[in-house]
Amino acid sequence: MSRMILFSGNANRKLAQEICEYLGTPLGLAEVTQFSDGETFVQISENVRGADVFVIQPTCPPVDHHLMELLIMMDALRRASAARITAVIPYYGYSRQDRKVQPRVPISSKLVADLISVSGANRVLTMDLHAGQIQGFFNIPVDHLFATPVLLQHFQEMDWDDGVVVAPDAGGVERARAFAKRLDTSLAFIDKRREGPNDAKVMHIVGDVKDRNVIIVDDMIDTAGTIVQAVTALREQGAQRIYASCTHPVLSGQAIERIESSTLEEVVVTNTIPLDERRSSKKLTILSVASLLGEAIDRIHRETSVSSLFV
DSSP: OOOEEEEEOSSOHHHHHHHHHHHTOOBOOEEEEEOTTSOEEEEEOSOOTTOEEEEEOOOOSSHHHHHHHHHHHHHHHHHTTOSEEEEEESSOTTTTOOSOOSTTOOOHHHHHHHHHHHHTOSEEEEEOOSSGGGGGGOSSOEEEEOSHHHHHHHHTTSOOTTEEEEESSGGGHHHHHHHHHHHTOEEEEEEEEEEETTEEEEEEEESOOTTOEEEEEEEEESSSHHHHHHHHHHHHTTOOSEEEEEEEEOOOTTHHHHHHHSOOSEEEEETTSOOOGGGOOTTEEEEOOHHHHHHHHHHHHHTOOSGGGGO
16 A cells, blocks of 8 residues: 555544554544534545545444444545545444344344444454454454553563452453463453343352452453452452453443442553543553554554564
8 A cells, every 4th residue: 555544533532643653644634523413524634545544433432423433434535535444443332232142132243343344444453352253243354452462561560479360250261361371370250140231240259369469351341340349259259459450441330439439459441442530540540552553553554464463
């Protein structure tokens, strides 16, 4: 590709600017606004004909609004004759609706994948999907990044000789195992029964956490109900210092209040989702994934290996 141009919607412009700084390229010029009735309006303000274009837009809250910005931007770029369009989606909204768990419910993750493809995306770059099988919902190439190297670097500066990494549910064991392997610690997981949306009940812990320091590893923290219940269960089993780590800090509802009132030492997250003052806490440590995304974008543009980032 002759030229690489990066554009951003309004979801996380700060992250987009950091990625541009890493790559040493300016952010593309585009007007992304709303009409008075709430409709999204997009105008690309520079020539993109024949260019290799990347649209950086996590579909974070408000999810539907930011998703529409992404779709409309890609449609505008396609109609402006961009040679290739890559949707860079650090946080993939609707990722928890990846299967039918009740009668007569949608598989919204698949619907969103179809919308992204139809809007003009030639490939997708995303990070820490809630379920790996979402990659198969796309009929275009998907590069799936992991924030583990960024998060690990923070924890490797601490002493984990007698530590344990805990998965908050059985579905997160693979993620926690990879984390534990690199920290050279043991692994445990929590048997959890979900009573309804955003409502989980911790049952019991599988593994030894007594008198040990713990890191709870998850892909996202939404209402923080699961994390707080996990902390309570771990304390009852004799765990000492408890940390939490996740890639996507959704932090909706009473999440901040729950984290503040818990006995968590620290919650380490990344900047895939921007956090405003209402969703801030002294216990939160925010790490940037801009260099990781920037390197992946550069490799996609140069047609070199992305998977070697994690070897």
